[in-house]
Amino acid sequence: MRVLDLSAIAIVDHHCHPIRRPDQPVTLREAFSEAVDPQAIADGAETLLFRRTLREVAELYQCEPTEAAIEEARRSLGGDESLRRCFSEARLAALFVDEGIGDGQLLPAEAFLSVAPIRRVLRVESVATALISEESxxxxxxxxxxTAIATPGPQVVALKTIVAYRTGLDVGPADDAAAAEVFFHLRQQLLRGRAIRLAHRPLNDWLVHEAARAARQTGLPLQVHTGFGDPDLDLRRANPLLLRPLLDHPAYRETRFVLLHAGYPFVREAGWLAWVLPNVLLDLGLAIPLLSVGGMRRTIDAALELTPLSKLLLSTDGALAPERFFCAARWGRRALGESLAAAVGDGDLTAGEAEAAAEAILAENARRWYGWPPAA
Ligand SMILES: [Zn+2]
Known part of the structure; x- marks a missing residue:
């Protein structure tokens, strides 16, 4: 198959997370798993994803393609050098960083400044959790x-909700009284010295409505995790189709919703939403690079079945280790290049249209929808 070479395009990474502090590193296995269970993380070494990743990272670090050799290479290179190597291969024009992943061992987002300019993604559940402990x-x-989500400051380019991970995407109407009840329940827990977790439907649903309204007021896109991700999510309730009443709500027709993670495995469903609703965009992150090569290609193919080229974006969803960014950028370009070349072969696109589509998906759509970074 003819492949489009997209290596010249610098990717605008519209969704990613910080990496670990050098004194708290993760192994490559941990970085390329979404599992928490140690046995599931070990089993992850037997995925096609991991077999491929071992060879690619070994090539980057010029060592043997074994876990032991790679971990040794990472140690001897040190954090700064592995970051530099991964990002010089990844060539990212900008990073939009969500610092709310609740891992207390992360570097601040500023650690990326040596490799790319950054902006921030504000996770509304993190804001709410912090404020519950401050307000009685x-x-x-x-x-x-x-105030916090409607005036987040010039560094913030998007809002974000992880409601899919907590209570599901079937968000009901905002019920102030029921949400307030949850608030007082959580306050009680705090007063008893317990940690709180925002996982009670009335408050989580209420918060999504607040986020959708603030996104409309500020003009910032609202990123919504859909499909796979954290291991504790109920995948049945992460189908983006469940969002339809919210996406279509008259109050939010001006809110731009970005469906993260390609909605995987509900890619076609997500693509259909982006097709029929003017305010829905679709991201390919996490599916790239965590699937097999065939899986990544089929995911992009499925997204391209209906999603307008102007509404499809790529993020790395990089997190914890710089190798995640390296692999996501590499496979974002390669798998997209293969899918677009196939579209040319099928007669769906001309060669010129395919090149323009690649620019749009890897960089220009993010610039346009988020209003940053300025045109290169
Ligand atoms: Zn993410």
């Missing part, structure tokens, strides 16, 4: 939350 009344909490 519901009205004070609501006021501070609204």
């Amino acid at each position: 009344t519901w009205s004070a909490f609501v006021e501070r939350l609204r």
